[in-house]
Amino acid sequence: xxxxxxxxxxxxxxxxxxxxxxxxxxxxxxxxxxxxxxxxxxxxxxxxxxxxxxxxxxxxxxxxxxxxxxxxxxxxxxxxxxxxxxxxxxxxxxxxxxxxxxxxxxxxxxxxxxxxxxxxxxxxxxxxxxxxxxxxxxxxxxxxxxxxxxxxxxxxxxxxxxxxxxxxxxxxxxxxxxxxxxxxxxxxxxxxxxxxxxxxxxxxxxxxxxxxxxxxxxxxxxxxxxxxxxxxxxxxxxxxxxxxxxxxxxxxxxxxxxxxxxxxxxxxxxxxxxxxxxxxxxxxxxxxxxxxxxxxxxxxxxxxxxxxxxxxxxxxxxxxxxxxxxxxxxxxxxxxxxxxxxxxxxxxxxxxxxxxxxxxxxxxxxxxxxxxxxxxxxxxxxxxxxxxxxxxxxxxxxxxxxxxx
Numbered sequence: 001x002x003x004x005x006x007x008x009x010x011x012x013x014x015x016x017x018x019x020x021x022x023x024x025x026x027x028x029x030x031x032x033x034x035x036x037x038x039x040x041x042x043x044x045x046x047x048x049x050x051x052x053x054x055x056x057x058x059x060x061x062x063x064x065x066x067x068x069x070x071x072x073x074x075x076x077x078x079x080x081x082x083x084x085x086x087x088x089x090x091x092x093x094x095x096x097x098x099x100x101x102x103x104x105x106x107x108x109x110x111x112x113x114x115x116x117x118x119x120x121x122x123x124x125x126x127x128x129x130x131x132x133x134x135x136x137x138x139x140x141x142x143x144x145x146x147x148x149x150x151x152x153x154x155x156x157x158x159x160x161x162x163x164x165x166x167x168x169x170x171x172x173x174x175x176x177x178x179x180x181x182x183x184x185x186x187x188x189x190x191x192x193x194x195x196x197x198x199x200x201x202x203x204x205x206x207x208x209x210x211x212x213x214x215x216x217x218x219x220x221x222x223x224x225x226x227x228x229x230x231x232x233x234x235x236x237x238x239x240x241x242x243x244x245x246x247x248x249x250x251x252x253x254x255x256x257x258x259x260x261x262x263x264x265x266x267x268x269x270x271x272x273x274x275x276x277x278x279x280x281x282x283x284x285x286x287x288x289x290x291x292x293x294x295x296x297x298x299x300x301x302x303x304x305x306x307x308x309x310x311x312x313x314x315x316x317x318x319x320x321x322x323x324x325x326x327x328x329x330x331x332x333x334x335x336x337x338x339x340x341x342x343x344x345x346x347x348x349x350x351x352x353x354x355x356x357x358x359x360x361x362x363x364x365x366x367x368x369x370x371x372x373x374x375x376x377x378x379x380x381x382x383x384x385x386x387x388x389x390x391x392x393x394x395x396x397x398x399x400x401x402x403x404x405x
Contacts, residue, residue, distance in 0.1 A: 007032045007169075008404060009397065010188060010197040012176050012211050014039070015047040016156040016383050017375060018203030019170070020390035023159050025201070025397060026168040030404040033168045034197070035160070036190060038175035038207070042160055043153040045281060046205050047383060049348030051230070051261040051269045054078070054088070055381035056146035058095070059249060062115040065364040070381045071116055073388030074146060080387065081150060084158045087264050088150040093244030094129065096138035098332045102248040103140060109248065110142055120145045135240045135334050147244055149264045152383045159386075171195075176204075179214040186215070186371060199401045200372045201393060206280040206351040212374045219376055221353040221361060222299050225280045225292065228272025228350060229320060231327075231342040233260075238268045240341070245333050258319075258329045269345055270330050270337075273319045283347045285320060304358025353377035364389070368396055 011022040014037025022035045039045075054074060060066035081088040097106040113121040124132065124141040132143060160170050171192060178189035179200070188195040204211040212219045233240060246259040261269045276296070279289040296302050306313060319326045323339050330337050353361040353376055364385075365377035373396055375389070382389060397403065 005196070006185065007034045007195065007197040009033050009199045009201065009401075010186075010195055011035045011201045011203055012188075013037070013203035013205055014042040014156075014160075014170065014172065015045060015203065015205050016043060016152050016159070016386040017205070017378050017389055018201075019156050019159045019163060020386040021201055021203055021375075021393045022168055022390075023163045023166070024387075024390035024394035026163055026166045028394070028398060028403055033163070034195060035163070035168070035170045036174040036176060036188065036195065037170065037172045040172050042170070042172070043156040046348065046351060047156050048153040049283065049346060050152060050380070050383065052149045052151055052263055053244065053261055053384075054090075054148035054150055055384040056093075056118055056144045057116050057381070058109060058113050058118060058121075058142075058144055060112075060116065060363075062112065065366070066381060066385070067116050069364065069385040069388040069392060073385035076387040077150070077155070077384060078148070080158070081155065086150065086154050086158055088148055089264060090146070090148040091243045091262070092143060092145040093147040093246055094124070094133050094136060095142040095144060095246045095248060096129070096136055096333055097140045097248050098138050100139060105248045106140055106142060113142070113144070118144065118146055133242055133245055135336050136245050137333070137335050149244075149261065151264055176211060176214065179211075179216070181216055181371070198371070199397065201397070202372060202374045202376075203378070205378065206349060208351065208374070208376050209353070212376060215372050215374075217367075217369060217372060217374050219367075219374065221355050221365070221376060222295065222301060223280070223351050224296055224299070224302055224305070224354045225277035226274045226350045226352055227277035227283070227285070227347055228274055229285070229347045230269050230271035230345040231323075232270060232345040233268040233337070233341055234343055237337075237341040238262075238266070240334055240336055241268045247333060258326070260330070260333065270342060271326070271345075272348065273316050273326065274350070275316045275320045276313070277349050280349060280351075283349065299354075301354045301356045301358050305354055305360065308358060350379050352379055366393065366396070368400055370400075373397060
């Protein structure tokens with residue numbers, strides 16, 4: 001068991017946001033920083049269970065945290081990948097309007113792209129769509145050149161190496177099970193022993209609300225986990241998709257709808273859907289946690305959310321249980337895809353904060369008190385924006401905390 005020492009600052013969560021945040025913090029002169037990760041290795045959950053899309057910043061309201069941090073974080077991420085020789089590809093994507101009723105929403109996206117500073121976004125007609133994606137079908141589309149792909153787990157590990165080279169520490173197998181506040185320090189009880197620190201940053205993702213409560217913070221939201229299931233095109237049908245093909249999203253939801261992604265490994269993933277997960281850290285439809293399920297089902301905010309969007313939820317469940325229904329959603333974008341062309345792939349669980357009134361938090365939520373900073377809602381595009389989120393959290397810490405130096 002590691003010997004106990006005092007750290008100026010502890011970061012809970014070894015996903016890309018937590019590690020990027022710690023890396024930004026270690027730049028403060030004389031600061032001692034430790035990252036505590038519950039699992040045996042970094043990026044085991046959201047950071048390692050996604051399709052690896054580097055988002056452009058197209059969808060988010062101008063001036064929002066997502067718009068600002070995604071835009072700056074995206075370019076910082078591309079530079080970091082170049083410097084670290086991490087395989088990545090700035091491949092662009094097509095956002096497809098499949099019928100005339102989606103054209104107003106497409107026009108709004110085009111306007112938002114300009115407001116968010118995206119240069120080179122093009123409006124495509126049917127002929128131009130076929131030039132970009134010969135098998136896609138739509139009445140119009142946007143070409144977004146800033147979008148790319150990468151393996152975010154590799155990025156997380158590279159950030160961790162940077163952190164350790166600068167004197168920071170990463171400790172795995174250290175799930176935090178209790179937090180005690182004392183006048184001059186916090187004591188974090190972990191599965192690998194106690195950690196003493198002056199200040200705490202909570203980047204625990206799927207466990208963020210629980211860590212907040214352990215630390216004495218009273219969040220007005222609860223994490224409701226949604227599982228996203230992926231298929232992939234079989235190898236001899238991958239030519240149906242050259243790059244990334246997305247639908248025009250429903251503006252009521254933070255989910256982007258099922259889409260196609262040619263990954264950094266040149267596989268073609270299709271999905272995800274979004275269904276209620278019965279385990280925060282379970283990735284099959286049979287995964288079940290009594291605690292996780294009980295917390296959801298006894299939370300008034302969940303039932304208010306379900307009451308508002310039950311029809312959408314039924315549709316997502318149908319796609320989860322029926323391959324043909326899932327493929328029917330994909331055929332809106334690429335009609336040539338059939339059930340014979342797809343095979344089950346992985347899944348991910350999204351940590352989505354929901355308030356007591358049943359509202360999905362659509363922006364990042366970062367709150368603080370006198371000893372803690374709480375990253376309570378950091379879903380997509382948090383991986384893209386991680387370096388910018390880290391800098392933002394470091395600036396809060398420098399302003400609010402009595403840091404050395």
